[in-house]
Amino acid sequence: MIEVVDLTKRYGKVLAVDHLSFRADPGRVTGFLGPNGAGKTTTLRALVGLLHPTSGSATVLGRRYVDLDEPGQRVGAILEVNAFHPGRSGRNHLRTLARAGGIDERRVDEVLEEVDLTAAARRRVKGYSLGMKQRLALAGALLGHPEILVLDEPANGLDPQGIRWLRDLLRRLADQGRTVLVSSHVLAEMAQLADDVVIIAKGRSVAQSSIEAVLVGVGRGTRVRSPERDRLLAALGREGIETAPYEQDALIVKAEAPRVGELAAREGVVLHELVAESGTLEDVFLELTEGESSPS
């Protein structure tokens, strides 16, 4: 489990993280979302002891990272896109990590296989593509069979297949009971990946819940207006369709517009408006972080 409590980090005048609190639970993929400059990297670095918070705390498995026994075997993290010596081979990079973390070197070839880098393992990192570097970083994070994964923008530089592969991998890891915290500024990456989301802007939390609740809560789905709102609500409820109140006589319904229209016709409910919200995740994101994000 990961717990961030009232975390604040100030760089001179810049308040990078502002009294942020959230948690990430085992067995779930928690998406950590926010526009560029929102404070995601700062938060994750504080979590793994790479920076000293101004105030508040960030703990892993109930302890500060520096106080963990064998952190290298319990927590796997990616904090930098390209943290490799360019002249060292991918395999040798992992060997240095294994040696420092007290991890059996046989794991090196295993994780190289897991991230599909075996063929390039003995080549210098200098010649790797961004996607290969991301996979090498991921291999480093997986080296110690960690219970906790902290990944800062791991999908950067991956092609669509790579993103799907990453999604499947993280899902598998979460299903094994591990805690997966993964940041992104691209919401689409998270839509089918995260179970829970924490959305921040300007260092502050703007939303935390399951991803469905966030989507419904801000109006993705179908917007429907009816003078017989309560009858419509009851009918939707019988069908097990999620809803959220919108205006006095309107609802946001998490279902496709045709389905809502047909249901209303069957029940004889008068509709005044039926709008398919084309809202993409980006719209949701903009809506939530409106006025919070600075141009960057």
Add this chain to the structure above:
Amino acid sequence: MRLLAAELLKLRTTRVTYVLIGVAVLMSGLAAAAIVGSGSLGDDGWLELAQGAGFSTTLATIVGILLVTNEYRHGTITTTFLAEPRRVRVLVAKLAAALLAGVALAFASIVTTALVALPWAAARGDALPLDGHALEAVGRMLLGFALSAALGAAVGAIIQNQVGSIIVVFVWFLIVESIVGVLAALVFGDLGEPDPVSPYLPGSALGGIIGGEGSEFMLRGGPAALLALGYVAALAVLAAFSMTRRDP
């Protein structure tokens, strides 16, 4: 221990380590050839040869600097601190690795010097016995190289920027200490005369371990090594502060 093993593996898996060893071999080989070839080998030929090879201690300092600053430059300090978040331990491992790297460079220089000087001196009929002087020269080389490398690592950990560290060290050794020497001479006596300050500067102390004999501007052997060790220790304490306080 495993941190030290990791540091040594980092050294072994970057090309620059081998390049610097190669340069040390080349420099000490040339120095040995020049010294023996000039035919002026004196009573303590081994000391002269050690002094010739001693110029390579600058390479040891560079290895030490790179050992630390490469990690900041390429961002691998992040993964290093993830594996061992107690940063002072990382520093200690790096200082130990630097000492060993210095020993390796010294070893390469010693072997090269011996391989060039022994047969050549024998061919010329010059005396170059494997006696106590030889042993002493080896000891000076090992100490001088190891402490030079450790000093580089400590400075690298304080400054963290690679180019900055190299510039600071060499500007200090080559320019600052000379200026201090000149000023001290003006204050305490005459230019060109030994003064009471310059032998105690860090560069002179390091240089004195191998090259102090016969110079009135430097401490010699043991005292020089002790003083240099003191400087390295003091810089290591500063490095511990810098590494733990400044987040990467």
